[in-house]
Amino acid sequence: QVTLKESGPALVKPTQTLTLTCTFSGFSLSTSGMRVSWIRQPPGKALEWLARIDWDDDKFYRTSLKTRLTISKDTSKNQVVLTMTNVDPVDTATYYCAREAVAGRIFDYWGQGTLVTVSS
Amino acid sequence: DIQMTQSPSTLSASVGDRVTITCRASQSISSWLAWYQQKPGKAPKLLIYKASSLESGVPSRFSGSGSGTEFTLTISSLQPDDFATYYCQQYHSFSGTFGQGTKVEIK
Numbered sequence: 001q002v003t004l005k006e007s008g009p010a011l012v013k014p015t016q017t018l019t020l021t022c023t024f025s026g027f028s029l030s031t032s033g034m035r036v037s038w039i040r041q042p043p044g045k046a047l048e049w050l051a052r053i054d055w056d057d058d059k060f061y062r063t064s065l066k067t068r069l070t071i072s073k074d075t076s077k078n079q080v081v082l083t084m085t086n087v088d089p090v091d092t093a094t095y096y097c098a099r100e101a102v103a104g105r106i107f108d109y110w111g112q113g114t115l116v117t118v119s120s
Numbered sequence: 121d122i123q124m125t126q127s128p129s130t131l132s133a134s135v136g137d138r139v140t141i142t143c144r145a146s147q148s149i150s151s152w153l154a155w156y157q158q159k160p161g162k163a164p165k166l167l168i169y170k171a172s173s174l175e176s177g178v179p180s181r182f183s184g185s186g187s188g189t190e191f192t193l194t195i196s197s198l199q200p201d202d203f204a205t206y207y208c209q210q211y212h213s214f215s216g217t218f219g220q221g222t223k224v225e226i227k
Contacts (some may be wrong), residue, residue, distance in 0.1 A: 044218045046207070046218045046221060047209075048166065048218070049216045049217075049218075060214065062215065063215070096163055096164075098163075103170065103173075104211050105211035105214070106169050106211055107156075107167060108166050108175070110163035110165075111163060112162070112163055
């Protein structure tokens with residue numbers, strides 16, 4: 001059974017660095033073809049893909065946020081970590097981690113999401 | 121970036137109705153389109169991929185069609201569990217943009 005769960009702070013101040021952790025089970029990120037992404041959803045708005053890490057440690061970022069994002073993995077702990085620097089109130093959103101399906105860049109398993117509010 | 125436009129933004133329907141949601145891409149995406157269902161406070165759930173392939177475990181009342189720039193999601197007979205927001209997502213380009221969503225509410 002595949003599960004993913006996000007964890008991290010609920011409240012972050014502007015200009016701070018946000019660190020989110022995705023802990024998953026039911027698959028291994030050392031298995032060829034496995035990929036995990038971070039996706040966010042501002043309140044009342046559409047979903048937005050942020051970053052992806054692959055089984056071979058390839059990393060991909062949303063172009064507009066590339067300078068602020070870092071994604072990494074700890075295969076032994078079944079975790080993927082996303083850091084976002086210099087946060088702003090517009091970064092307030094529910095952040096999801098999701099497994100990318102074998103069928104392509106779609107997401108077949110998602111975490112429950114974690115709401116992050118950026119406010120002073 | 122490829123833009124995805126869904127219509128309508130809100131749809132009022134009754135149980136048993138046939139419901140159709142449209143998603144248009146700003147350029148051709150072939151059949152690289154997925155549909156998700158999201159309920160309040162929950163993560164999205166994959167329903168359909170490659171425009172018309174039903175994800176395992178998804179009821180057959182859901183179907184998808186289209187190619188190029190115009191796509192539809194159809195629910196053949198709306199059930200109480202189907203009241204939710206539906207999103208399309210293109211995966212022709214790496215950014216994998218989502219539509220703005222269509223909320224299906226009770227009439």
